Amino acid sequence: MTSAASGCILLLLGPVLLSAEAVDDAVLDLYRTPREGSLSYYWNLSESQRGTCFQWPEPAAGKNGVWTSVALPVVSSQTFYDGRTCGMCIEFLHTDVGRGPRYLGSKHGGPEEHQPPANERTRLFVNNACGDCEYENQMDVSLNSRKGLWQATWVAVDCEPDTTPVQFIFGRGSSEHFIGLQARNLPIPVKGIEYYHPINDKWYTMSQGFTGMFKFQATETGLGWPDELLKPPLRVRVTSLKGQALETNVSRIGEAFEVIDSDPPIFFEGITGDAPTGSCTAVEEASRTPCGPSDVASLSTTHHCAG
Numbered sequence: 096m097t098s099a100a101s102g103c104i105l106l107l108l109g110p111v112l113l114s115a116e117a118v119d120d121a122v123l124d125l126y127r128t129p130r131e132g133s134l135s136y137y138w139n140l141s142e143s144q145r146g147t148c149f150q151w152p153e154p155a156a157g158k159n160g161v162w163t164s165v166a167l168p169v170v171s172s173q174t175f176y177d178g179r180t181c182g183m184c185i186e187f188l189h190t191d192v193g194r195g196p197r198y199l200g201s202k203h204g205g206p207e208e209h210q211p212p213a214n215e216r217t218r219l220f221v222n223n224a225c226g227d228c229e230y231e232n233q234m235d236v237s238l239n240s241r242k243g244l245w246q247a248t249w250v251a252v253d254c255e256p257d258t259t260p261v262q263f264i265f266g267r268g269s270s271e272h273f274i275g276l277q278a279r280n281l282p283i284p285v286k287g288i289e290y291y292h293p294i295n296d297k298w299y300t301m302s303q304g305f306t307g308m309f310k311f312q313a314t315e316t317g318l319g320w321p322d323e324l325l326k327p328p329l330r331v332r333v334t335s336l337k338g339q340a341l342e343t344n345v346s347r348i349g350e351a352f353e354v355i356d357s358d359p360p361i362f363f364e365g366i367t368g369d370a371p372t373g374s375c376t377a378v379e380e381a382s383r384t385p386c387g388p389s390d391v392a393s394l395s396t397t398h399h400c401a402g
């Protein structure tokens with residue numbers, strides 16, 4: 096499976112049809128409703144291919160308790176939601192253990208040693224979009240040493256940023272005229288960032304880019320040069336997917352992708368807490384749609400899920 100290098104899938108996207116509220120609800124539903132889907136693999140991200148979310152290297156939230164990172168589909172049964180899932184953690188359960196060897200050599204399954212961890216909750220961190228994930232609820236996992244398409248039941252859960260506060264990175268070309276800003280290392284995705292301009296004493300909603308960054312142009316203030324300039328410290332208000340809003344400052348405009356701690360440090364609440372709200376028992380066996388021809392429904396897939 097191939098996932099998008101940063102930016103290059105923009106052309107595949109049609110107009111956004113869902114309202115902002117409908118998208119929020121769809122993203123929240125990933126926490127409420129476990130999905131029966133599949134897991135495939137693609138290459139390792141790197142400095143030249145940081146993924147569409149620009150969350151490589153991953154912040155603490157994307158490392159603590161996390162197996163590896165994952166790309167979600169922008170096609171078919173898409174769950175990427177224009178980057179609104181960037182920074183989300185997912186737990187999956189691979190129970191259809193027998194599939195790999197049986198489908199060896201075909202598109203489904205894969206060599207036994209490439210199967211994901213079986214019968215145990217395994218956590219992934221969303222940091223990319225997958226442009227050719229055509230299977231329902233497919234997840235494309237970044238691990239270039241493995242192959243195959245595997246059964247996986249999954250649900251979104253809180254990440255664990257632990258004691259590391261919210262951090263910021265700037266996109267390429269940020270300056271006092273234009274900023275692309277990302278807030279990261281929350282337990283759940285970011286919904287929005289507002290910027291406060293001190294000269295006209297006004298909060299502005301930064302516009303969301305597909306790339307996991309929020310953008311603002313100095314000219315949007317209408318103040319004219321030089322009053323319009325975006326001078327650090329930048330006073331910002333970050334709102335999480337859950338709607339919790341916290342104010343902090345970004346001390347300077349960093350180089351592209353340089354990590355800057357929130358100052359004062361801010362920490363957000365999660366949604367699910369330690370125990371995921373859903374387990375795969377919530378997915379009716381009859382409505383499970385495994386990734387290939389399989390007798391998954393006859394296997395005992397439910398009793399492992401709550402464990």
Ligand SMILES: *[C@@H]1O[C@H](CO)[C@@H](O)[C@H](O)[C@H]1NC(C)=O
Pocket residue numbers: 139163237238239240
């Ligand atoms: C890809 O990432 C995995 C997990 O981090 C690592 O074990 C593996 O060595 C990496 N492969 C390459 C070619 O860097």
Ligand SMILES: *[C@@H]1O[C@H](CO)[C@@H](O)[C@H](O)[C@H]1NC(C)=O
Pocket residue numbers: 328330342343344358359
């Ligand atoms: C951010 O910095 C501004 C200006 O220095 C200050 O007035 C404000 O209180 C700071 N915000 C927080 C949350 O500390």
